[in-house]
Amino acid sequence: MIIKVDLNFLPENLRSLILESKELNQHAIKIEDAAERHEEKSSGIYGFEFNGYLSSFKGILKLVLQNNSIDDYVVAEDLKYENTLVFLKDRDIEQLDIWLCDFCGLACASEDEKYIHQRAHYFI
Numbered sequence: 001m002i003i004k005v006d007l008n009f010l011p012e013n014l015r016s017l018i019l020e021s022k023e024l025n026q027h028a029i030k031i032e033d034a035a036e037r038h039e040e041k042s043s044g045i046y047g048f049e050f051n052g053y054l055s056s057f058k059g060i061l062k063l064v065l066q067n068n069s070i071d072d073y074v075v076a077e078d079l080k081y082e083n084t085l086v087f088l089k090d091r092d093i094e095q096l097d098i099w100l101c102d103f104c105g106l107a108c109a110s111e112d113e114k115y116i117h118q119r120a121h122y123f124i
Helices: 012-019 022-027 054-067 111-123
Strands: 002-006 031-033 045-049 073-077 084-089
Touching: 002 054, 012 054, 022 054, 054 073, 054 084
Parallel strands: 002 084
Antiparallel strands: 002 045, 031 045, 073 084
């Protein structure tokens, strides 16, 4: 499966740190510029061929952040594009209409959807 990763919201030094990380290169088979899939042309969107689930690849990206002590950014699913993950500054996520579950980190399209989803965690 090809997974797109949007690095547009990261500073250049963090982009290169993430792209050159051993955790990412260990699991990624191929890296290509994937900007043509999105409406706007941007050099910060990359495609990774990954044999696994999107959630597994998201976990790898979270591990890269953790291993490099990058606490200001989080990995979220892009709700506009299928199989796309995006790095966002932790405090800016809600401004982009992405709401993360406080328990599992699931990306929701609205604050109401987030709270409805979070209620399910109490019934498990």
